[in-house]
Amino acid sequence: METLTLLFPDLALIAIGHLLFRSGIWGRGFWQELEKMIYFLLFPALLFNTILRTNLGSAGALPAVSVTLGAIAIGIALGFAARPLLRPLPLQFASGVQCAFRFNSYILLALAQRFAGEPGLALAAVVMGGAVPILNVAAVWPLARTANSGLARELARNPLILATLAGLAGNFAGLSLPEPIGATIGRLGSASLALGLLAAGAGLRLERSPTSDGAARASALRLTAWFTAVKLVAMPATALLLSSLFGVPPLAQQIAVLFASMPAASSSYILASRMGGDGPFVAMLVTVSMLAALVALPFWIGLSR
Template sequence: MQSLLLLLPDFSLIVLGAGLRRQLVTDAAFWTGVEKLVYFILFPALLFNAMATAEVDAGGALPLFVAGLGVMASGFALGWLCRPLAGLDAMAFASRLQCAYRFNTYIGIAIAGKLHGPAGVALMGGLCGAMVPFANIMAVGMMARHGQGGIVRELVRNPLVIATIAGMAFNVSGLDLAAPVQFFLKRLGDAAVALGLLAVGAALRWGKVGGRWAGSAWFVSVKLLLLPAIAWIIGRALGLDGIAFDTIVLFAALPSASSAYILAMRMGGDGPGVAWLISATTLLAVLSLTFWLQLL
């Protein structure tokens, strides 16, 4: 029950966002603006502030990042096993495969902050920021089409990657953020969590799944059940403990990222199918994250 209560405020914001989108604030352009504000301004400010002010232990962080890569590679491999069951063409399957390993950073940061405070935000933010390039490489690589930009362009323009690298560079430089600047960034970061979760709720979509139900159920099971179990094993094998161990398990248990839908639509993939998987993993994560938090 305590774990459920820990998640309740954040998932209540998601439910509120879904309700607002359908009943009160129905203008799609408004929510597009909110998503852009969070993605390009508020969330990068949160990540930069967390990384710039955190006590970074490069040697201690390396096993966590290795574990993150292992988790994502496992998600990709397990998702690929579903190919015969999915009943989808190659492009539609490549679109949905993202949902087996991509992660919702907004929810991860919110839960990490509740669980471990600023230290949890810094560690989860650093892990997510480090994994974003690899998530993009795998997703774009599977769906790449000639003449629609490239992987390198996707990465160098990603605000989360830029903010993470900039924050780490500022940290190792030995400089200190002036108090007014740090307070300003903290205000933006506080807004990022609330608005980001509202935007997640507003982005929930239901419709025709397409393909076979067995394939969709497999993707959901991989993301919410199998990957956290694998993360538990990898984390113990690499000697992770404390906040680092909690972080890798929670990272693996996060629902699929809404950015998977954006990428699928932009590259001509199966947008509706991806949207259904994102919605399913987000709602079911209330139960699965409660379970994993209870174990932790």
């Protein structure tokens, strides 16, 4: 009950975002532009500012990152195993495999702050700093191969990777921003949490994919079940197991398991659509992952606490 109580404000924001979208007060274009602003401006500001100010040598940072990387390795390996095991349609696989391991960063940071305050938020940002470059390479590579697009070019203009690298570089160099600039970036980052949850709710797509091809539907169903199980069962179970085996400190374990049990990133749809992938299929995948996480999150958070 305590976990559900703590989750309620963030789940309520997601529900409010979906209700606002369904009400039609603002059209689909508004939400798409809001998502872009969060993805390209507000969230990178939060990521940069938090990593810049975090003590990367803190006791829980290395264990949390190590456990997270172990869970990521399992997620990527099992995600890519779907191709030889399930023999899906190539474009569906290339578009959707990212949903087996990419995470919803808006929900992660909001919950990390709610459960553990500023230390939890800072540790989550450090974990993200180690995870984002790896996950984006794994997500972009199959799409780049399918669309004959340049992998290096796609990675070089990814705002999350750029913000992460800039924050790490500034941290290692001992950079201290002037107060007015730091406050401005901080306020941009703070705006990303609530807006990100509203946008995540608006991004839920409850309607079925418009495809009428039987083979495509069967492929989509197999991939949806596989990727959702990898993301919400295999990854958090790996994080919890590794934390227990290696005696990870409680806060580091909690953040690592929280990270691993996040639903698929809502920005997966943007990436797939922008690179010529199957956007509607990815939107459906993200929605299924989000709805399944309503059950998985309380379960895994309860175990980690």
